[in-house]
Amino acid sequence: MKIITPNGSIDCRIADTSAKRAIGLMMQRSIEPLFFDMGRESRNSCTMHTLFMLRTIDMVFLSSERKVVDIKTAKPFKPVIRPKAPARYVIELPEGMSRMFDLGQKVELKGE
Numbered sequence: 001m002k003i004i005t006p007n008g009s010i011d012c013r014i015a016d017t018s019a020k021r022a023i024g025l026m027m028q029r030s031i032e033p034l035f036f037d038m039g040r041e042s043r044n045s046c047t048m049h050t051l052f053m054l055r056t057i058d059m060v061f062l063s064s065e066r067k068v069v070d071i072k073t074a075k076p077f078k079p080v081i082r083p084k085a086p087a088r089y090v091i092e093l094p095e096g097m098s099r100m101f102d103l104g105q106k107v108e109l110k111g112e
Contacts (some may be wrong), residue, residue: 002109010093011033012033012091016037031094033092033093033094033097034091041088043085048074048081049078049081052076053077055095058074059074062091067104067106068105070084073095
């Protein structure tokens with residue numbers, strides 16, 4: 001999948017099974033962008049964690065309309081990371097890569 005912002009684009013793997021969503025980026029030495037569709041928009045359905053993560057990552061939370069509703073940088077072993085506003089999609093990124101996104105910005109998803 002390709003995520004397109006006004007500031008550039010990112011190639012992203014998709015966590016498209018329950019197992020991939022459960023494992024996410026845990027225990028990964030190198031961080032490749034990973035896209036999650038949580039199926040519905042809410043603050044709770046997009047609650048994430050960084051337990052068993054080896055590196056700090058960025059998380060970008062998107063609404064159903066694909067607008068950025070929150071951006072967080074998360075250190076390893078944080079048990080609860082929740083967006084400030086309801087979200088349907090989450091993008092996990094290497095630390096610093098979230099600079100491509102701005103709050104309120106609409107992004108385009110290609111190949112979903």
